Amino acid sequence: MAEPAVISQDFEPRIVAFLCHWCTYTGADLAGTTRQQYPPNVRVVHLMCSGAVDVVYILKALMDGADAVIIGGCHPGDCHYQSGNYKARRRIAILRNVLEQFGIDRDRVMLRWISASEGKLFAETINEITDAVREMGPAEFKLGWDV
Amino acid sequence: MTTMVEMKNARLATAGDPNAAVSGLLRALVEQGIVEQVFAPAVQPGGGASLALFADPKEFDAIRAWTPVMPVQGARMVSRMAYDNAEAKVAVVLKPCEARATVELIKLNQIRPEGLTFITVDCPGTCEYRGFAAAGLDVAAQANAFALALEGGEATPPEGAPLRKACAMCENPAAAWGDLRIQGFGLKVGDALELEMTGELAEKLAGVKTLSFEESGANGRDGVIDALVAKRTETRDALFTELEAQGLGKMKETFATCILCMNCMEACPICYCKQCIFKSPTFEHSAGSYTRWADRKGVQKMPSETMLFHLTRLNHMASSCIGCGLCDTACPMDLPVATLFRKTADKVQKMLEYVPGRDLEDEIPLMVFRENELQDEAGAKD
Numbered sequence: 221m222a223e224p225a226v227i228s229q230d231f232e233p234r235i236v237a238f239l240c241h242w243c244t245y246t247g248a249d250l251a252g253t254t255r256q257q258y259p260p261n262v263r264v265v266h267l268m269c270s271g272a273v274d275v276v277y278i279l280k281a282l283m284d285g286a287d288a289v290i291i292g293g294c295h296p297g298d299c300h301y302q303s304g305n306y307k308a309r310r311r312i313a314i315l316r317n318v319l320e321q322f323g324i325d326r327d328r329v330m331l332r333w334i335s336a337s338e339g340k341l342f343a344e345t346i347n348e349i350t351d352a353v354r355e356m357g358p359a360e361f362k363l364g365w366d367v
Numbered sequence: 368m369t370t371m372v373e374m375k376n377a378r379l380a381t382a383g384d385p386n387a388a389v390s391g392l393l394r395a396l397v398e399q400g401i402v403e404q405v406f407a408p409a410v411q412p413g414g415g416a417s418l419a420l421f422a423d424p425k426e427f428d429a430i431r432a433w434t435p436v437m438p439v440q441g442a443r444m445v446s447r448m449a450y451d452n453a454e455a456k457v458a459v460v461l462k463p464c465e466a467r468a469t470v471e472l473i474k475l476n477q478i479r480p481e482g483l484t485f486i487t488v489d490c491p492g493t494c495e496y497r498g499f500a501a502a503g504l505d506v507a508a509q510a511n512a513f514a515l516a517l518e519g520g521e522a523t524p525p526e527g528a529p530l531r532k533a534c535a536m537c538e539n540p541a542a543a544w545g546d547l548r549i550q551g552f553g554l555k556v557g558d559a560l561e562l563e564m565t566g567e568l569a570e571k572l573a574g575v576k577t578l579s580f581e582e583s584g585a586n587g588r589d590g591v592i593d594a595l596v597a598k599r600t601e602t603r604d605a606l607f608t609e610l611e612a613q614g615l616g617k618m619k620e621t622f623a624t625c626i627l628c629m630n631c632m633e634a635c636p637i638c639y640c641k642q643c644i645f646k647s648p649t650f651e652h653s654a655g656s657y658t659r660w661a662d663r664k665g666v667q668k669m670p671s672e673t674m675l676f677h678l679t680r681l682n683h684m685a686s687s688c689i690g691c692g693l694c695d696t697a698c699p700m701d702l703p704v705a706t707l708f709r710k711t712a713d714k715v716q717k718m719l720e721y722v723p724g725r726d727l728e729d730e731i732p733l734m735v736f737r738e739n740e741l742q743d744e745a746g747a748k749d
Contacts, residue, residue, distance in 0.1 A: 276679045307736060314682055364664070
């Protein structure tokens with residue numbers, strides 16, 4: 221059974237990462253095989269394309285315990301389905317706008333382009349994001365029972 | 368149908384009854400063989416207002432192009448009868464917000480426009496149905512007062528039945544799209560309405576007695592529309608400012624009484640999915656899920672996931688929200704959904720440089736992209 225979400229001094233962010241099969245997931249793999257160090261706060265969900273991420277996945281994660289969600293896709297122009305990443309960018313931009321209207325920090329949702337050869341960038345990104353979320357504190361959503 | 372078509376002007380004599388004049392015009396459309404059926408707002412036998420699809424011209428007396436209430440979004444009903452090729456040619460009478468929703472639904476492949484003749488009317492606003500019914504008001508008795516009010520701009524709502532909030536902040540009240548646009552703003556509506564129609568329609572309607580095709584010289588329309596839009600924009604901005612910078616706490620308060628009836632979704636013309644994920648097995652959680660959630664958070668609100676529903680829906684429809692406010696009308700708990708959705712949609716649409724319902728040529732934002740846009744949304748550093 222999951223731990224109750226409480227604010228404590230040693231808050232460790234939980235980050236859910238939706239990664240595309242062709243680029244960022246493979247980049248994460250490379251980070252592992254090349255022994256890049258990055259914090260264990262990130263839980264990876266493997267999808268075929270960043271364009272396959274519906275906002276409901278992200279929102280559900282935020283409400284059920286994630287402090288932040290990162291979506292990883294191929295660099296612009298590199299999508300293996302031609303335009304999935306561009307469409308993801310529009311959807312994520314809309315989501316970040318909507319979250320802001322609802323009083324939630326838009327940076328709880330982050331979209332990043334990381335290719336299959338950028339294992340180092342993947343590790344750096346996770347490091348950077350984990351620090352940023354640690355700074356933000358626990359997500360307001362997961363704390364409330366009234367959402 | 369697009370704005371590119373050259374439009375012809377005409378005047379429709381009303382003899383004090385603009386609704387009857389429009390019904391007569393619709394009858395002429397059928398008589399001239401332009402259409403076989405008419406979809407329009409109507410007075411029901413019991414006195415209530417609804418939308419109806421008329422095949423028998425003898426029944427056209429029930430048509431009221433201007434109804435004082437708007438219980439259903441016309442575009443949603445059009446998509447029921449025309450999601451595939453309708454078998455009959457149909458004239459469709461729409462208020463401007465219904466026309467905008469229709470444009471969106473055509474682009475979303477939910478309405479096949481072939482065979483449809485779109486007729487739009489200048490709109491003086493509509494009352495919230497519940498207030499209207501509670502005040503014992505009669506749709507038929509009020510319909511012409513609303514039509515005649517176009518001369519001054521907005522309708523003066525009858526006692527006890529204020530205008531719908533969405534109407535009070537509507538900045539697009541004029542008939543701006545369609546094959547035939549019926550204009551009344553700033554005109555002596557009791558004498559005549561102005562029409563703008565495609566050349567093709569003008570040719571076929573040339574013999575209709577109530578129509579005259581010479582220039583009217585009337586010039587009050589733009590001024591009335593400008594004043595109305597200025598007033599409405601002010602109302603809108605005031606309502607938006609109220610919602611500005613409300614934190615999550617306030618948002619949760621707002622949605623605290625949501626009963627997850629999903630009426631807002633059912634009423635919304637843009638929420639067109641045949642199977643909503645929230646009504647699918649994905650959200651039929653195991654019984655144990657609830658107890659686990661309660662365990663983790665200490666308490667679990669039931670019905671659960673109300674905020675998730677609204678946030679997800681908002682994400683799906685914000686880019687195309689045309690601000691008809693039928694979600695407000697449909698909400699049994701009186702949540703200020705229309706204002707909140709419109710405000711959020713407004714920001715999203717500005718970001719995407721998209722004006723929903725304006726033109727069939729503007730591409731739906733979620734289907735297209737530009738290569739070099741929104742780079743900061745993907746973590747680009749300034």
